Amino acid sequence: MGLNAGYILKRVGFALVTLYVAITVNFLLPRLMGGDIADTIASEMALGSPEVAAALREQFGLDNTNLFYQYKQYLVQLFQGNMGVSYVNYPAPVTEVMLSALPWTLGTVLIATILSYGIGWMIGIKGAWKSGSLFDNISLFVSFFLNSVPYFWIGIIMIMIFSFHLDLFPLGKAIPHDFDSLSFMGKITTIIHHAALPVISMIIASLAGHILVLRNNLIRVLSEDYMLLAKAKGLSNRRRKYTYGARNALLPSFTGLMITLGHVIGGALTMEIVFSYPGVGLVTFNAILNHDFPLIQGAFLFIAISVIIANLIADLMYPIIDPRVALQ
Amino acid sequence: MIKNKQTRWLLSFSFTIMIILMIGCTTNNPAISSNNDSDGKIQFHLGETINPEQVSNFNPFLVNGNWQGLFEYIYEPLFYFNPVQGELMPVLAEELGTWSEDQKTYTVELLDDVVWHDGQEFSAEDVLYTFHALKEHKVLDQYQIWSDKRLNEVTADGNTITFKLNEKFPSLPFYLSTVEIVSKHSFDGEDPSTHLNKEPIGTGPFKYKSVNESAIILEKNADHHSHVPTIDELVVNRFNNASTLTLSLEEGSIDASTGTIAMPSIPKLLENSAAKMQVYPGLNVFSVIMNNERPGLDDEAVRRAIQLAIDRTTLIEKAEMNSVFPANPGFLPKVFNEMVDDALFENDAYQFNIEQAIQVLEEAGYTKNTNGIFEKDGKELAFTYNMASNAPAQNKEGTMITQWLQEVGIKTTVKLVTWPELTKLAMSGNYDLLQNGIEFPPDPQAALEVFHSKMTAPEGENTPGLNYMRFSDDDVDQWLDEASVADETTRQDLYKKVQNRIAEQAPVAVMYNVGGHIPYRVDNFTNYNEDVPVYSAISLSQVEPK
Numbered sequence: 089m090g091l092n093a094g095y096i097l098k099r100v101g102f103a104l105v106t107l108y109v110a111i112t113v114n115f116l117l118p119r120l121m122g123g124d125i126a127d128t129i130a131s132e133m134a135l136g137s138p139e140v141a142a143a144l145r146e147q148f149g150l151d152n153t154n155l156f157y158q159y160k161q162y163l164v165q166l167f168q169g170n171m172g173v174s175y176v177n178y179p180a181p182v183t184e185v186m187l188s189a190l191p192w193t194l195g196t197v198l199i200a201t202i203l204s205y206g207i208g209w210m211i212g213i214k215g216a217w218k219s220g221s222l223f224d225n226i227s228l229f230v231s232f233f234l235n236s237v238p239y240f241w242i243g244i245i246m247i248m249i250f251s252f253h254l255d256l257f258p259l260g261k262a263i264p265h266d267f268d269s270l271s272f273m274g275k276i277t278t279i280i281h282h283a284a285l286p287v288i289s290m291i292i293a294s295l296a297g298h299i300l301v302l303r304n305n306l307i308r309v310l311s312e313d314y315m316l317l318a319k320a321k322g323l324s325n326r327r328r329k330y331t332y333g334a335r336n337a338l339l340p341s342f343t344g345l346m347i348t349l350g351h352v353i354g355g356a357l358t359m360e361i362v363f364s365y366p367g368v369g370l371v372t373f374n375a376i377l378n379h380d381f382p383l384i385q386g387a388f389l390f391i392a393i394s395v396i397i398a399n400l401i402a403d404l405m406y407p408i409i410d411p412r413v414a415l416q
Numbered sequence: 417m418i419k420n421k422q423t424r425w426l427l428s429f430s431f432t433i434m435i436i437l438m439i440g441c442t443t444n445n446p447a448i449s450s451n452n453d454s455d456g457k458i459q460f461h462l463g464e465t466i467n468p469e470q471v472s473n474f475n476p477f478l479v480n481g482n483w484q485g486l487f488e489y490i491y492e493p494l495f496y497f498n499p500v501q502g503e504l505m506p507v508l509a510e511e512l513g514t515w516s517e518d519q520k521t522y523t524v525e526l527l528d529d530v531v532w533h534d535g536q537e538f539s540a541e542d543v544l545y546t547f548h549a550l551k552e553h554k555v556l557d558q559y560q561i562w563s564d565k566r567l568n569e570v571t572a573d574g575n576t577i578t579f580k581l582n583e584k585f586p587s588l589p590f591y592l593s594t595v596e597i598v599s600k601h602s603f604d605g606e607d608p609s610t611h612l613n614k615e616p617i618g619t620g621p622f623k624y625k626s627v628n629e630s631a632i633i634l635e636k637n638a639d640h641h642s643h644v645p646t647i648d649e650l651v652v653n654r655f656n657n658a659s660t661l662t663l664s665l666e667e668g669s670i671d672a673s674t675g676t677i678a679m680p681s682i683p684k685l686l687e688n689s690a691a692k693m694q695v696y697p698g699l700n701v702f703s704v705i706m707n708n709e710r711p712g713l714d715d716e717a718v719r720r721a722i723q724l725a726i727d728r729t730t731l732i733e734k735a736e737m738n739s740v741f742p743a744n745p746g747f748l749p750k751v752f753n754e755m756v757d758d759a760l761f762e763n764d765a766y767q768f769n770i771e772q773a774i775q776v777l778e779e780a781g782y783t784k785n786t787n788g789i790f791e792k793d794g795k796e797l798a799f800t801y802n803m804a805s806n807a808p809a810q811n812k813e814g815t816m817i818t819q820w821l822q823e824v825g826i827k828t829t830v831k832l833v834t835w836p837e838l839t840k841l842a843m844s845g846n847y848d849l850l851q852n853g854i855e856f857p858p859d860p861q862a863a864l865e866v867f868h869s870k871m872t873a874p875e876g877e878n879t880p881g882l883n884y885m886r887f888s889d890d891d892v893d894q895w896l897d898e899a900s901v902a903d904e905t906t907r908q909d910l911y912k913k914v915q916n917r918i919a920e921q922a923p924v925a926v927m928y929n930v931g932g933h934i935p936y937r938v939d940n941f942t943n944y945n946e947d948v949p950v951y952s953a954i955s956l957s958q959v960e961p962k
Contacts, residue, residue, distance in 0.1 A: 121834065127843055127878065128836040133479045134558035135862060136843065136871070136882045143555035147609065178481040179610045180472040189468060192629070252663060259667065260660040265461075265631030265651050364660040366468060366629045374467055377806065379836040 099403040103396050110392035115162050118376075118384045119155065125175045125379045126150060148175055162385070171389070172382035176374070182386035185371060190390075192262055193367040196283050196359070197352045200290035205345050207291065208298025212341075213334050215299065216306035224303075231296035239293040243362035246289050257285045260364030286363045290356060298341065305337035339410055343402060350398030354391040457648035458961050460941060462951060463661045463670035466654040471627055475613040476596040477549060477556045485674050489634055489650060489953045490533075491596035491618035494524055494543070494577075495589060497858040498948050499931055500696045502753040504589055505954075508538075508597055508619065513579075513589060519901075522579040522588055530641045532599045533623045540572035545600035549608040556609055559857055561591050584901035590859040621957040622650050630654055643957040647941075650956060665691070665935055672936035674951045679809050682737040682935075690939035694950050697741040697750040698931020699863075700855040703924040704817060709875050709886040710848050712797050717780030718826075719922040722849075723766065724773035725820045726925050735813045739933030743926035746915025747867070751931060752860040757912045760919050773824045782825075790825040798827040799848035802841055805832035813927065814851050842884035845875035853930060854882055861900055861907075864914050867923060868896050887923035 126148065130141035145151050149172075152158070165172060171182035215224040234242075251259045258264070262282050263275075270278060309315065310333055318328050357369035368387065375383035464485060472481035476491050495504045495512065506512055513524040530538035547570045550557040561567050566588070569580040579588060598608075602617045616624045621643060622634035632652040636645040653670050655661040662678040664670045666685055677685070685691045704722065706713045713719060723745065732740055741750055745766035748756050760766065782790040782797065790797045803814040811832070818828045828849065833841065841847040856863045865871060869888040871881025879886075892914050899910040918924075936950050942962050945955040 121837065124840055125836060128839045129479055131839045131843065131882070134560075135856060136879060137558070137560060138878065138880045139554060139560060139563075140558055143553075147555055174469065174472075174481075176480050177469040177472040178478065179612065180481060185468065185472070247660075247663070252667060259664050259669065260655070261630045261653075263628060263630045265628070265633060265653060267628050267630060268626050361657050362660075364655045364657060366656070370656055371468055374469060377834055377836075378469075379834070380469075 095407065096404065099400055103400045106396050107392065110396070111163070111166065111389065112159075114385045114388045114392065115159055117388075118379065118381045121376075121379060124150075125381075128379070147178075148173075166389075171386040174375070174383040174386075175380045176378045177380075177383070182382050185383060186368065186386055186390055189366055189368045189371045190353070192365065193353065193356070193369070195279070196286050196365065196367070197290065197356050198349075199283075200287045200294070200356075201345075201348050201352055203287070204291045204294045205298050205341070205348075208295045209302050209334075209338075209341065211295075212299045212302030213306060213329065216303045216310060216337075217329055217333075219307055219310075227299055227303075231299045233296075234292060235296040235300070237293070239289070240358050240362055242293050243286075243289045243359060246285050247362065250285060258282055260362075262366050282365075286356075286359050286365055289362075290359055298344070301344065302334075302337060302341045305340060306333055309333050309337045335409070339406075342405075342409060346398045346402035346405075347395075350395035351391070353394040354387075458646070459649045459651050460647045460672075460956060460959060461651045461653055461670040462956075463653040463655055463664055463673045463676075465656060465658060465661060465676050466632070466652070467656055468629075471632065471654075473612040473614070474616040474624065475608070475611050476598060476616075477553075477608045477611075479558060483632075486632060486652065487596050487616075487618075488620070489622040489956070490616050490620045490624055491598065492620050492953075493593050493596055494526075495593040496952075496954070497590065497593040499698050499751050499858075500694075500946070500948055502697075502751045504593055508543075515586075519584045519586065520581045522581070524577045524579070524592075526575040526577060527641055528575065530619050531639050532601075532619055533617045533637060534599075534602075535639075536599065536601060538599075538619055540575060540577055542600045543577050543597055544570060544572050545603065546595060546597045549598075549603070550595070553607075553609045559591050559594060559862075561588070561595075586901070586904070586907070587859040587861050591857060594857055621645050621953050625649070640957070643954075645957040646943075646960045647956070662935075665937070668937060668939065670937075671940055672934065672951050674949075675932055675934055677739070677933065677935050679735070679737050679739065682739060685935060690937050692936055692938055693739065694932060694934040694936065694946060695739055695741065696932045696949065697929050699749070699751060699858060700853045700930040701743055701747060701749055702740075702851070702853045702927040702930060703743070704927065705842060705847075705850045705852060705854070705884050705924050706922075707845055707847055707849075707875070707884075707886060708888075708923050709845065710799075711795065712799065713848060715780065716921055717776050717782075718797060719925070721773040721776045721824055722821065722826065723922040723925040724769050724776065725824045725826070726817055726927060727768035727820060728927060729768070731813055731816065732928050735809055735816065736928060741929040741931055743929045744915065745919040745922075745926060747918050747924070747926060748860055748863055748911065748915050749929040749931070751858075751929075752863070755860045755908055755911050757915045760915060763919070766919055768820075770820065770823055777825065784825050787827075788825055789827045796827060797825070798829070801828040801830050801849045801851070802833055802838060802847050803830065803851040804835050804838055806834075810851060817851070817927075843878045845873070845877075845879070845884070845886055850884070851927075854884075854924075856882070860911055861896070864899075864911060864918075865896055867892055867914070867918055869893050885923040887921070889917060889921065892917055 126141045126144035129144055130137050134140040173179055174182050174185050177185050211227050215227045218224055247259060251257045264278055267275060315328065315332060318332050353368060357373050359365060360367045360370040372387040375387060466483045470483040474482060476487040492507045494507060494509045496507045498505050504512060508527055508530065510525040510527055513522045515522055526540060532538055551562045565583045566581060566585050567579060568582045571578045599617050603611060621637050621640045623637050625633040625635045631654055634650040636648055638644055658676050658678040661673055661676055662681045665673065686693060706719055708714055728743060732738060742761055744756060744760055746757055746760045750756055777790050782792045785791050801814065801818055804810050814830060818830060821828055838850065838852055842850055842852065854866055866882045867887050871879060872883035872886050873879045895910045895914050899907045932949050934950050940962060941959045943958050943960045944950045945958050948954045
């Protein structure tokens with residue numbers, strides 16, 4: 089199968105080193121931004137009082153400005169599973185803030201990513217198999233058009249048509265205000281109702297790339313001699329298309345899928361803003377604007393871990409999809 | 417075969433469209449507003465940008481982790497500062513308090529028959545607990561009312577609360593309006609500086625019911641001491657951006673916001689006769705803050721030229737869509753009524769005038785170089801202009817201002833930074849020009865003390881107050897010190913002197929005064945009280961469905 093212990097150890101070791109580097113960079117990056125959250129709050133809320141700023145600094149654990157001391161504390165806390173307390177969500181822990189936003193992100197971005205790749209691949213395969221057909225030409229035209237349109241435009245157009253004018257979907261948000269009073273089925277239906285436009289818009293906006301990559305790779309694979317041999321041997325269309333063609337053309341698209349899945353946890357900031365939808369993207373964005381170091385660190389750590397895990401899974405799956413990878 | 421395939425695709429496509437339309441059509445659509453929910457309750461829908469970090473706690477003592485606007489409906493202070501009229505109104509007090517002869521004791525009578533939302537009786541003990549919590553936790557005493565020169569002791573005798581001061585502090589009643597009174601029994605045993613207070617219990621006209629990702633729901637307090645709301649529920653719809661909120665307002669799915677609106681959409685919104693806008697002055701003055709210690713800006717003539725180069729009317733009309741109030745060149749906003757020198761607003765000496773700006777610089781010995789930039793002793797008038805990133809309206813205004821400065825002959829290099837960085841630059845003095853708001857409590861003394869030299873520090877050191885300009889004037893210091901302990905008439909005179917000096921010396925170039933610009937709809941509800949902010953607890957207690 090090509091999957092051996094040496095290969096696995098090498099990949100896992102590389103993932104661990106990457107994780108340590110990511111943790112350290114997570115610590116350093118926010119601190120390079122300048123600005124002091126305690127001063128900002130005191131300036132906005134307390135006439136710039138240095139007494140209030142000092143008290144806030146003590147409350148946030150920022151009274152010791154030694155960077156090495158803070159780094160040591162950060163690592164110790166992290167290994168104990170404690171990501172600290174968010175400044176702007178004070179006194180809520182970072183983990184709680186992240187976990188409250190995560191389900192909305194996974195529910196929309198993850199589903200949209202999987203559906204987008206699935207639909208994109210199916211269209212790409214069909215287009216490549218019947219290259220030059222009406223279907224192929226239309227899918228190419230639509231792909232190029234969608235590829236050149238920014239996501240926020242698609243989102244806004246969908247809101248204006250389906251929400252504002254046709255009134256088929258809500259203007260935004262994840263649930264209605266009376267969500268708590270709904271039955272279980274009512275809750276499920278209303279979540280789907282609210283998530284429909286964000287998910288569909290994300291699918292539409294990302295579909296083109298998946299179609300084009302797989303279509304072009306498959307056209308290249310289909311011109312290989314072994315495909316001609318398979319046809320000469322009388323293998324069925326389905327087997328030639330999927331087992332011989334698509335499987336070999338899939339590797340670059342599979343890499344793209346795994347990278348995208350790793351980034352799912354980072355949320356989709358534009359979607360969250362356009363649809364006023366809760367999620368990790370906006371939490372992270374606001375944390376950066378507010379210089380909320382613990383939350384920035386927590387958010388980027390979540391993202392880093394998910395990217396590393398997704399890459400590790402991809403690395404471990406490559407030899408299964410393409411045995412030549414492990415041999416190389 | 418081909419026909420079959422085409423049919424299959426057509427069927428799949430039709431099925432997908434049907435599913436989408438079914439999801440859209442079959443679910444109860446909450447987007448369109450109605451006065452009533454399914455139980456027949458009268459609901460008023462307010463909208464505001466309330467991010468996840470603003471519902472982490474419901475503790476009115478804390479300055480972050482919550483949306484401060486919520487507390488107005490649930491809790492009550494002793495007095496309410498009404499920015500529309502610029503006056504204090506008694507809330508939990510029978511009437512405004514009385515001063516002792518030596519002006520060092522302030523006595524307030526509490527209302528009788530006030531009960532907390534959980535049915536327990538409100539008492540003077542709750543007021544004492546609230547003020548002692550501020551005393552014991554410095555981080556909560558944001559305006560330092562317990563500092564050495566201010567409060568010394570708060571005592572209670574029956575329903576009478578006595579505030580004893582170390583020195584005269586005539587502004588005390590204004591500061592009392594900033595403190596929401598909490599119930600001692602719900603905070604007992606908790607640390608008020610960390611308590612999440614997830615089930616807030618207040619005395620206000622609305623009781624906390626629930627919160628979710630979409631809204632905070634409050635219900636009417638049927639036992640309210642002054643005015644039981646007509647509406648059954650106040651639904652505070654949460655948005656994360658102004659554009660969606662504005663669309664909801666246009667569509668009618670919310671009845672008002674507490675001030676957030678996408679500025680460019682205001683004209684379109686107001687085309688609808690059901691939409692109104694209430695505008696009133698407030699406690700934030702946006703300005704081009706100048707570092708008075710920097711070469712060039714240490715020259716009064718240059719600062720005056722910058723002041724003359726800012727077309728405040730155009731900023732208000734084109735960038736803020738007439739939703740802010742004109743600023744006073746002497747800084748004190750209109751919200752402080754008779755304390756303000758109204759003549760300064762119209763004084764020709766402080767109006768936009770490019771020719772006058774050029775003349776001021778020429779008279780001060782500046783000459784234009786070949787690039788059209790003024791210089792003196794070989795040094796160009798060239799400054800870095802700092803403003804906030806991710807703030808479209810601010811950036812638009814900054815572009816207009818830097819263009820006007822260019823017309824005068826003052827060169828600027830724009831630098832975009834985050835809001836916290838902007839504050840850091842201002843505090844440390846590491847800037848030339850900086851566009852930002854200066855916010856203060858409802859106290860004219862505090863607003864003008866922004867220019868007191870005790871509120872500043874040399875460049876490189878953090879200022880102990882909001883005098884980011886590094887402005888210093890002995891007369892201003894003396895007038896403000898005298899005003900801090902003076903009677904009302906004397907203060908009025910002294911404040912006018914301070915305002916005139918600020919206008920003359922131009923330590924800042926004011927842009928506009930931000931108070932309230934409140935969009936609201938009158939198609940579902942009537943009887944808004946426009947003598948107070950229409951979104952305020954007082955007004956929403958009185959609104960009635962049409």
